[in-house]
Amino acid sequence: MYEEIKEKLGKISIIPVVVLEDAKDAKPLGDALMKGGLPAAEVTFRTDAAEEAIKIMSKEFPDMLVGAGTVLTCEQADRAVAAGAKFIVAPGFNPTVVKHCIEKGYPVAPGVQTPSEMEQAMELGLDFVKFFPAEPAGGLSMIKAVAAPYTNLTFMPTGGINKDNVRDYLGFKKIVACGGTWMVKNDVIKSGDFAKIEEMTREAAEIVKEIRG
Numbered sequence: 001m002y003e004e005i006k007e008k009l010g011k012i013s014i015i016p017v018v019v020l021e022d023a024k025d026a027k028p029l030g031d032a033l034m035k036g037g038l039p040a041a042e043v044t045f046r047t048d049a050a051e052e053a054i055k056i057m058s059k060e061f062p063d064m065l066v067g068a069g070t071v072l073t074c075e076q077a078d079r080a081v082a083a084g085a086k087f088i089v090a091p092g093f094n095p096t097v098v099k100h101c102i103e104k105g106y107p108v109a110p111g112v113q114t115p116s117e118m119e120q121a122m123e124l125g126l127d128f129v130k131f132f133p134a135e136p137a138g139g140l141s142m143i144k145a146v147a148a149p150y151t152n153l154t155f156m157p158t159g160g161i162n163k164d165n166v167r168d169y170l171g172f173k174k175i176v177a178c179g180g181t182w183m184v185k186n187d188v189i190k191s192g193d194f195a196k197i198e199e200m201t202r203e204a205a206e207i208v209k210e211i212r213g
Helices: 002-012 023-036 050-060 074-083 095-104 115-123 139-147 166-170 186-191 194-212
Strands: 014-018 040-044 065-069 128-131 154-157 178-180
Touching: 002 014, 002 040, 002 065, 014 065, 014 194, 023 040, 023 050, 023 186, 023 194, 040 050, 050 065, 050 074, 065 074, 074 095, 115 128, 139 154, 139 166, 154 178, 166 178, 166 194, 186 194
Parallel strands: 014 040, 014 178, 040 065, 128 154
Antiparallel strands: none
């Protein structure tokens, strides 16, 4: 399951990171992402609507890779997976949550920044981590530096990545996928302009084709 999810994330390459205030937006948003060519969403547990949104997206779009982001507790991880999440993402490295996910068989990508955190993730058997917040933490140059000693480690950088710098990230082979919010901005979702989201998603999907074929 873990390798299968990593492979799917790699094929999609840009993962929309979504904050939904209202679960009613989940279906039109999922539709826009699917039509735009990025059949994935990391729905963050920053709002009360997250669980229901995951449930709706997973049911309405069975071919969509729906995950849960900003997972801070074991209970949130359980609720996310029960709602239909296929993978768990955390902003930081919490050994308790990571071990819980591994024991339960949930594919998990904890957030790391430092070599020490990367080694802790590797110690638990992980070879795929979130690098967060990517740009403030040194961006691609930092990832390339740490990838040299940690040859088996692969990354999903998130934070400060946009349409202008994502090409550079996707061009580095140790990066499985990038998390991004620029095509799913809160104000655009709230305004109900899902045509705009589809358009921006399509532009992002074209970048993936350009860089990764």
